[in-house]
Amino acid sequence: MQIVKNVHPPTGLTRLLFRVPIYLYRAGLGPIFGQRLLLLRHVGRVSGKQRQTILEVAEHDPADDSFVVASGWGPTAAWYRNVVHMPEVTIQVGQRTIPVTAVQLTKDEGAETFARYGMKHRRAAKYLLPRVLGFSVDGSEADFQAVGRHLPFIRFVPRP
Numbered sequence: 001m002q003i004v005k006n007v008h009p010p011t012g013l014t015r016l017l018f019r020v021p022i023y024l025y026r027a028g029l030g031p032i033f034g035q036r037l038l039l040l041r042h043v044g045r046v047s048g049k050q051r052q053t054i055l056e057v058a059e060h061d062p063a064d065d066s067f068v069v070a071s072g073w074g075p076t077a078a079w080y081r082n083v084v085h086m087p088e089v090t091i092q093v094g095q096r097t098i099p100v101t102a103v104q105l106t107k108d109e110g111a112e113t114f115a116r117y118g119m120k121h122r123r124a125a126k127y128l129l130p131r132v133l134g135f136s137v138d139g140s141e142a143d144f145q146a147v148g149r150h151l152p153f154i155r156f157v158p159r160p
Contacts (some may be wrong), residue, residue, distance in 0.1 A: 021054040031094040035060050038067060038156075039092040044078070045085040053079040057093075058117045058153065065098070065158050067091065068105065068113055070151040072133045080152060091156050098158050105153035114148025115141050 024032065025039045040053045059068040071080040083089055083102035091098050105113065118125035118141070125137070125144060135150070137143040 018054070022052050025052075025054075025092060028095075030092055033094070035067075035093055038069070040069075040079060040083070040156075041090040041092070042079060042082045043086055043089075045082050051079065051082065055079075059113055066100075067093065067156045068153055069156070070110070070114070070148075070153050072151065075152045080154070083154060088159065089156070098156075100156035100158055103155045103157055105155055107149045110151055110153040111145040111148035113153055114151065115144040118144030118147075 021033065021037055022039065024030065030039065035057055038055055038057055040055055042051050042053070043049070044051050055069040057067050058070055060066070061068075071077045073080075075081070084104065087102040089100060089102055091100050114125070118137075118139075122139065133147075133151075135147050137147060
């Protein structure tokens with residue numbers, strides 16, 4: 001694994017494109033994403049305002065119905081800092097709205113999660129995501145694990 005560049009969250013037109021799925025969820029079209037994307041509803045830690053963010057699902061565990069996501073922009077991403085500060089949030093997957101608790105994964109858990117993601121979604125993991133996020137990978141499990149150690153992961157666990 002090689003870090004190619006310092007990446008920053010998108011701005012301008014690119015930011016708008018990243019937000020299109022939010023509008024599709026609002027229009028009731030969330031099911032078109034299946035379980036690949038989820039809509040996170042959280043509260044701003046400073047503003048106290050309701051916020052919404054679209055996140056790609058790295059892993060879904062049907063046994064406990066938990067969902068794992070990564071913060072592609074690192075630990076300074078606003079949504080990530082918000083859910084660490086106030087972990088009781090809501091996610092929407094398809095048409096289901098689920099109250100969840102956000103739990104941080106360890107670096108080793110993140111490495112294993114991204115390695116499994118890389119093997120399942122090889123093209124996205126090898127070409128698209130690492131380049132967008134600033135990593136260059138060779139496609140090996142070890143390389144995917146190395147990237148996974150650099151990204152903070154959150155598991156959304158359903159609340160009773």
